[in-house]
Amino acid sequence: MNGDLAITTLAERPELRASLWSMPHTWPAFMEHELVGSDATEWIAAEFPQHVLVATGPEGDLVARALSVPFVLGAEGRRELPATGWDRTLRWALTDLRHGRTPDTVSAIDMTVATGAQRRGIAGRMVSALRDNARAGGFKELVAPARPSAKHLEPDTPMTAYAVRARREDGLPHDPWLRVHARAGGAVESVAPASRTVVGSLGQWRRWTGLPFDSEGPVTVPGALVPVLCSLRHEHAVYCEPNVWVRYRL
Numbered sequence: 001m002n003g004d005l006a007i008t009t010l011a012e013r014p015e016l017r018a019s020l021w022s023m024p025h026t027w028p029a030f031m032e033h034e035l036v037g038s039d040a041t042e043w044i045a046a047e048f049p050q051h052v053l054v055a056t057g058p059e060g061d062l063v064a065r066a067l068s069v070p071f072v073l074g075a076e077g078r079r080e081l082p083a084t085g086w087d088r089t090l091r092w093a094l095t096d097l098r099h100g101r102t103p104d105t106v107s108a109i110d111m112t113v114a115t116g117a118q119r120r121g122i123a124g125r126m127v128s129a130l131r132d133n134a135r136a137g138g139f140k141e142l143v144a145p146a147r148p149s150a151k152h153l154e155p156d157t158p159m160t161a162y163a164v165r166a167r168r169e170d171g172l173p174h175d176p177w178l179r180v181h182a183r184a185g186g187a188v189e190s191v192a193p194a195s196r197t198v199v200g201s202l203g204q205w206r207r208w209t210g211l212p213f214d215s216e217g218p219v220t221v222p223g224a225l226v227p228v229l230c231s232l233r234h235e236h237a238v239y240c241e242p243n244v245w246v247r248y249r250l
Contacts, residue, residue, distance in 0.1 A: 013056075068109055069109055070093065070139070073141070081192070090109065108145075131186075146245070186248045
């Protein structure tokens, strides 16, 4: 498929906007209820179509999407990639747009390959396209709060330990998604320990996961990078996801 893959911006293909959200994917259902992201993705498509990449196959069907946002990292009180990664970056981008500030950095926000089109090298091409799109826009840096794809297999391992685990013999990171970034020229910068947050009642978590949520404390949820904290007394559960900041010098 890679030879027939066409990657463009949403600004060039606005007719694909509705397809962004109907494209089949493998994201855990509970992640669709992330506090900030549930409303942000449509906003990104509307305000920053030049920073949204779409990939279509030979039949013209959407097989991958990559959303990013421009923001000011060099402003007073910022300067460092935030510990609240994904959520904070989206808020910065929204605030900067509202106040008409000139952005100096682009952050990847979402990179999704459609179910059935995975493991064909498309993810790597999309990451490289995000990098090239940022460079073409005159930006000197692309950053990404990456969600390591194999971390869910060991939810009890702290992300700080997981992210710096010894590299493979070929020098690349052990995690498949971090390897994609490394091959595209990205370097692990730091860990964002509170990057994304999903909060819900116990009834909501039961619907999202099919699990009973009937015990106090941490609950291992398929697809979650760390345990979900369940409070029977207060009848809610909280998932605070850590991500890994990857930085590209353009």
